[in-house]
Amino acid sequence: MGKGGKRRAHARPPSAVRMRIDRLTREVAKFGAVGGAGLLVNLIAFNVVRSTTDLQVVRASVIATVVAIVSNYIGFRYFTYRDRDKSGRTKELMLFALFSAIGLVIENGFLYAATYGLGLDSPLASNVFKFVGIGIATLFRFWSYRTWVFRAAPAREAVASAESFLEHPEAYLQDEDRPTRQFRQVQRVR
Numbered sequence: 001m002g003k004g005g006k007r008r009a010h011a012r013p014p015s016a017v018r019m020r021i022d023r024l025t026r027e028v029a030k031f032g033a034v035g036g037a038g039l040l041v042n043l044i045a046f047n048v049v050r051s052t053t054d055l056q057v058v059r060a061s062v063i064a065t066v067v068a069i070v071s072n073y074i075g076f077r078y079f080t081y082r083d084r085d086k087s088g089r090t091k092e093l094m095l096f097a098l099f100s101a102i103g104l105v106i107e108n109g110f111l112y113a114a115t116y117g118l119g120l121d122s123p124l125a126s127n128v129f130k131f132v133g134i135g136i137a138t139l140f141r142f143w144s145y146r147t148w149v150f151r152a153a154p155a156r157e158a159v160a161s162a163e164s165f166l167e168h169p170e171a172y173l174q175d176e177d178r179p180t181r182q183f184r185q186v187q188r189v190r
Contacts, residue, residue: 062104065108106136106137108130
């Protein structure tokens with residue numbers, strides 16, 4: 001084995017701060033993947049609705065945002081936050097709908113201001129301001145979803161899991177890690 005193998009054998013385990021940063025980085029990456037797919041759904045639906053109907057720009061945008069919200073919920077629940085608490089699904093859906101609605105207002109507020117406040121109604125301007133609104137709303141959604149909607153599993157489940165490990169540790173050990181018969185006899189003598 002080369003130098004890299006020896007170095008890893010003696011490396012210190014990562015600190016609690018480093019582990020939290022790593023978890024947050026993975027969460028942001030997963031959130032970004034789902035959000036990126038939702039962005040495509042949103043912009044495609046917006047442009048299809050806008051070009052095939054006579055709806056006003058902001059109404060077309062609201063429809064597209066609702067379609068993206070539905071696709072994002074599926075991605076967040078079953079990909080980004082699949083390891084989070086699933087016990088209160090009704091409450092989760094209600095909070096998701098509430099915070100998504102606030103995000104919808106943020107997102108479409110930019111488009112409304114550009115269209116009706118600044119008179120920028122061209123397809124390019126509409127897409128640019130919709131994109132900016134999505135970006136600002138995404139920051140709010142990330143914070144609210146991870147804080148209120150997809151909460152970490154309750155600690156009591158972690159405690160129950162730890163207690164079951166302490167009661168029956170052999171169930172969690174691999175064969176080579178199990179104590180030998182001689183070791184168990186020595187332990188009984190003590």
